[in-house]
Amino acid sequence: MSKSLLVISRQTPMSGPSAREALDIVLAGGAFDLPIGLLFMDDGVFQLQPGQQASAVQRKDLSANLQALEMFGIEHLYACAESLAQRGMPPRLDLDAVQVLTPAQMSALIDRYNQVITL
Amino acid sequence: MSTLHVVSHSPFGDTRFDSCLRLLGAPDGLLLCGDGVYALQAQSRPFKQLEARLSSLQLFVLTEDLQARGLSCPTWAQSVDYPGFVELSIRFDKVNTWL
Numbered sequence: 001m002s003k004s005l006l007v008i009s010r011q012t013p014m015s016g017p018s019a020r021e022a023l024d025i026v027l028a029g030g031a032f033d034l035p036i037g038l039l040f041m042d043d044g045v046f047q048l049q050p051g052q053q054a055s056a057v058q059r060k061d062l063s064a065n066l067q068a069l070e071m072f073g074i075e076h077l078y079a080c081a082e083s084l085a086q087r088g089m090p091p092r093l094d095l096d097a098v099q100v101l102t103p104a105q106m107s108a109l110i111d112r113y114n115q116v117i118t119l
Numbered sequence: 120m121s122t123l124h125v126v127s128h129s130p131f132g133d134t135r136f137d138s139c140l141r142l143l144g145a146p147d148g149l150l151l152c153g154d155g156v157y158a159l160q161a162q163s164r165p166f167k168q169l170e171a172r173l174s175s176l177q178l179f180v181l182t183e184d185l186q187a188r189g190l191s192c193p194t195w196a197q198s199v200d201y202p203g204f205v206e207l208s209i210r211f212d213k214v215n216t217w218l
Contacts, residue, residue, distance in 0.1 A: 088162030
């Protein structure tokens, strides 16, 4: 049986390659049908901000990659409740399927996966 | 002597933003760019800190960085483009970039 993997994404969408690379890992894993989960925490929750226009700073939008998650069968998407609250993030996020978790739920989540990567 | 402080890192990730506010003097200006514009995320702690000081604060934000991140400019901040950025760096005696 293949091992399950949880990817924790902690960086803003435009601070560097981390946010995109975390998504790439998840999408690649999904393409191989690995049991994979993605948790947005700290500044990573800014990836879920609606209305981003990366083209304004000549970047490529991550939202297409985000929308691809569901197409690749990645259903286990999570966001840290505290990180969202600290940033006054709206309850409506750019991704519908995201489950918002408390710290206790996050540690239970990490327990459930065989391996974890934080970017 | 006036200083323009330029903050381009997220206020949630480290202490640059807080330290900058601590030593921001009356004649100084603060320019938010890059991930620094996340300080204007409505109702967040940095947003409220800025709002609380708005009477004595010259606050500027780079428009395109706001746009890219899906944020809007509050009425009490002034959004500028790159030529505006250049103009500000001339208007203030010196520029301190929080690298």
